[in-house]
Amino acid sequence: MNMQNGTISNWNDEKGFGFILPKSGAKTIFAHIKDYSREHKPPIKGLEVSYLISTDPKGRTCAVEICPVNGHKKIGRGFRQKALSLILLSTFAIILFYLYSSSVIPLSIVGIYAFMSIITFAMYAKDKNAAEWGQWRTQENTLHILALVGGWPGASIAQSFLRHKSKKLSFRVTYWITVIINCGVLIWLVSPEGRFWFNNVMKNINFG
Known part of the structure; x- marks a missing residue:
């Protein structure tokens, strides 16, 4: 051919x-x-x-x-986005480690972020594959909910390294709103009132 x-x-x-x-x-x-x-x-x-x-x-x-035929190589914006994503996630990881090592937050909160990030990254990868093969897509609201409940670090990695959902402006705006809300909740959780509430919730959970 x-x-x-x-x-x-x-x-x-x-x-x-x-x-x-x-x-x-x-x-x-x-x-x-x-x-x-x-x-x-x-x-x-x-x-x-x-x-x-x-x-x-x-x-x-x-x-x-x-x-x-000519040019159109992956340079510039993609590299900057990956670098910014790594800086953001590294900073957040350091903050989480500091809060945990200082006994401000329990290990369970760190675990929630890690677990939800893995799940969210996997959902992005699944949706990207579905888009490429014309299969059933994951709803954007589902991806946003996952980010909101702690999966936003995984979403950031997926957007930067899988190049999925990284250009649609409306999606990006909503994503950053979920990040701000989630971080706001984390800030509240490290306050005396938030820590008291979280400890009570954990005590009342019946693990059967």
């Missing part, structure tokens, strides 16, 4: 697919994010690409091995 050249005529970043207009002027060809180069930034409308013509499992014509 020979490589073809064309231009991204439209692209749905949220759903992970779009269409390529061949340079030859032929009919547009379906393109999916799973067949796009992972060494480059996500495709955008007007981007010139090279590709091979293939068929999907249902026999429909589609483009595979899609790669930008």
Whole structure:
């Protein structure tokens, strides 16, 4: 098969697919994010690409091995986002460790953050895979609730390193609101009133 050249005529970043207009002027060809180069930034409308013509499992014509013709490498913004995410999480981890070592918060709170972060990261990974393969997606509200109850560090890692839900502005705004609320609750929990309330709750929990 020979490589073809064309231009991204439209692209749905949220759903992970779009269409390529061949340079030859032929009919547009379906393109999916799973067949796009992972060494480059996500495709955008007007981007010139090279590709091979293939068929999907249902026999429909589609483009595979899609790669930008010039530039469009993953640099700059992606690196900065990863660096900021690592700085934020490192700072938060140090604060949690200090609060625990100073007996301000119990180990259970640290465990909640760790457990919820793992669950949240896994849900982001599952949703990204579903988006790439056209499967059933996880609702955004579910991801926000997980972040709100302590999974936001895992969400931050997923957004930065999986490059999932990292560009949709409305989602990002809501995500940061959940971070602020969660941190606000943590600040309250380290206050005398919050610690008293939390200790009473833990005492009343029946572990059977």
